[in-house]
Amino acid sequence: MPTTSPRTLQPRKTPVQERSAATVDAILQAAIQVLVSVGKERLTTTLVAMRAGVSVGTLYQYFPNKSALLQASLKRHMHGVSTSVDHICKEYRSASLLTMGAALIDAYLSAKMRNVKESAALYSVSSDLDGLAIAKAAGARGRRVVAELFATASEGLTKDPEIVATMVMAALNGVSRRLLEAKSPERELAPLREELLVLVRGYLLTCIATKPAI
Amino acid sequence: MPTTSPRTLQPRKTPVQERSAATVDAILQAAIQVLVSVGKERLTTTLVAMRAGVSVGTLYQYFPNKSALLQASLKRHMHGVSTSVDHICKEYRSASLLTMGAALIDAYLSAKMRNVKESAALYSVSSDLDGLAIAKAAGARGRRVVAELFATASEGLTKDPEIVATMVMAALNGVSRRLLEAKSPERELAPLREELLVLVRGYLLTCIATKPAI
DNA sequence: TCCAAAGCTGAAGGTTCCTTCATCTAAACA
DNA sequence: TGTTTAGATGAAGGAACCTTCAGCTTTGGA
Numbered sequence: 140m141p142t143t144s145p146r147t148l149q150p151r152k153t154p155v156q157e158r159s160a161a162t163v164d165a166i167l168q169a170a171i172q173v174l175v176s177v178g179k180e181r182l183t184t185t186l187v188a189m190r191a192g193v194s195v196g197t198l199y200q201y202f203p204n205k206s207a208l209l210q211a212s213l214k215r216h217m218h219g220v221s222t223s224v225d226h227i228c229k230e231y232r233s234a235s236l237l238t239m240g241a242a243l244i245d246a247y248l249s250a251k252m253r254n255v256k257e258s259a260a261l262y263s264v265s266s267d268l269d270g271l272a273i274a275k276a277a278g279a280r281g282r283r284v285v286a287e288l289f290a291t292a293s294e295g296l297t298k299d300p301e302i303v304a305t306m307v308m309a310a311l312n313g314v315s316r317r318l319l320e321a322k323s324p325e326r327e328l329a330p331l332r333e334e335l336l337v338l339v340r341g342y343l344l345t346c347i348a349t350k351p352a353i
Numbered sequence: 354m355p356t357t358s359p360r361t362l363q364p365r366k367t368p369v370q371e372r373s374a375a376t377v378d379a380i381l382q383a384a385i386q387v388l389v390s391v392g393k394e395r396l397t398t399t400l401v402a403m404r405a406g407v408s409v410g411t412l413y414q415y416f417p418n419k420s421a422l423l424q425a426s427l428k429r430h431m432h433g434v435s436t437s438v439d440h441i442c443k444e445y446r447s448a449s450l451l452t453m454g455a456a457l458i459d460a461y462l463s464a465k466m467r468n469v470k471e472s473a474a475l476y477s478v479s480s481d482l483d484g485l486a487i488a489k490a491a492g493a494r495g496r497r498v499v500a501e502l503f504a505t506a507s508e509g510l511t512k513d514p515e516i517v518a519t520m521v522m523a524a525l526n527g528v529s530r531r532l533l534e535a536k537s538p539e540r541e542l543a544p545l546r547e548e549l550l551v552l553v554r555g556y557l558l559t560c561i562a563t564k565p566a567i
Numbered sequence: 568t569c570c571a572a573a574g575c576t577g578a579a580g581g582t583t584c585c586t587t588c589a590t591c592t593a594a595a596c597a
Numbered sequence: 598t599g600t601t602t603a604g605a606t607g608a609a610g611g612a613a614c615c616t617t618c619a620g621c622t623t624t625g626g627a
Binding site: 179180271278311317331 | 394477481482492522525549551556
Binding site for chain 1: 613614615616617618623624
């Protein structure tokens with residue numbers, strides 16, 4: 140019977156044996172697969188369990204409800220992208236602003252393009268009420284990290300790093316989305332990435348006092 | 354009983370008397386209101402009908418199913434934005450590229466910001482399977498119209514108008530989205546619009562041969 | 568080898584909500 | 598005023614699907 144879903148969205152059981160960790164992983168992967176193949180509207184917990192090769196009951200041992208399952212999938216995906224961005228944010232501290240911009244674009248786009256179908260399918264999760272909060276949080280976090288990176292730019296910013304980060308990430312998101320909903324994202328990647336570099340470079344040049352030769 | 358929904362998403366009855374046209378309008382408005390207040394997940398046809406001050410049966414006289422209702426709402430919203438963009442695309446033919454860019458930003462942002470809650474709520478509709486097709490089509494159309502506009506720029510483009518339009522619209526979309534999911538979009542509008550102008554101007558300057566003074 | 572804990576099962580309960588249709592009311596028109 | 602047609606009603610049918618739980622199987626250690 141559908142109860143009023145408990146607001147705790149943590150797994151109800153934490154894996155202790157190794158096999159159950161594998162089960163959780165299988166369920167999470169299956170959720171993505173089902174999402175990709177039938178879409179969020181027609182995704183059912185039974186379908187996900189089947190795809191994972193377990194029974195529904197097992198699914199509910201690790202996720203209190205369907206929404207929690209979807210949120211976990213989204214978090215996992217977001218975490219992958221965050222990790223990529225975090226990584227280059229550490230690597231490029233104190234570099235030149237244009238280098239940072241280029242590295243950011245590369246990292247973000249390749250993370251999103253690693254699995255196109257998955258990234259595209261998760262947009263539907265990130266726009267319902269539960270998913271939106273996660274997406275917003277991830278966005279805010281990314282913005283903060285990138286702003287901190289920009290603040291270390293060797294040239295020195297003439298603007299608030301926060302707003303510069305906001306604009307760059309917004310442009311990046313806009314292009315990613317456009318890319319992911321294209322008929323053939325792979326084909327469009329190269330030209331759009333190139334052009335995005337131009338866009339971001341042109342903008343970043345307005346954020347520093349002295350303009351470098353290239 | 355839920356039948357296999359007919360794939361024709363046209364209204365099943367075309368209003369002939371004036372009152373029924375008013376009814377359709379009320380239903381469409383109510384759909385938006387319910388969407389804003391409870392979200393797509395908890396929107397039900399009965400709720401929409403109640404809000405519109407009619408019975409469910411009436412709703413089903415004009416929309417074959419729930420999905421069609423949502424699609425009609427989305428189309429209506431998209432059409433509003435399209436109209437704004439189309440309008441400035443006619444008005445600014447043969448103007449300078451930078452003028453076009455500024456006008457486009459103004460038109461697009463003010464159309465989206467006219468009703469913030471509505472625009473934000475409709476993102477959830479435009480990411481399910483049915484809505485996505487509509488959103489994609491609207492995006493493609495917008496891109497085409499803007500590319501045609503850019504092609505008339507007085508300076509003459511050094512790049513494919515299509516890709517220039519793609520980038521500008523992607524950036525515009527990215528910033529809109531960021532704006533609409535902010536805690537207080539109204540407060541952020543002015544600074545982000547300003548910065549978006551800088552971003553787009555910087556980019557458009559790379560798309561023409563001779564650079565104007567300002 | 569045996570037991571306790573962890574993990575797994577899946578039929579069934581129960582709720583939600585879409586959709587229909589027989590019937591009623593209002594409008595247009597002769 | 599009577600008739601026809603458009604428009605509106607809302608209770609009820611019934612599909613879909615989330616979630617539970619009593620019992621079964623597997624694992625790991627004593």
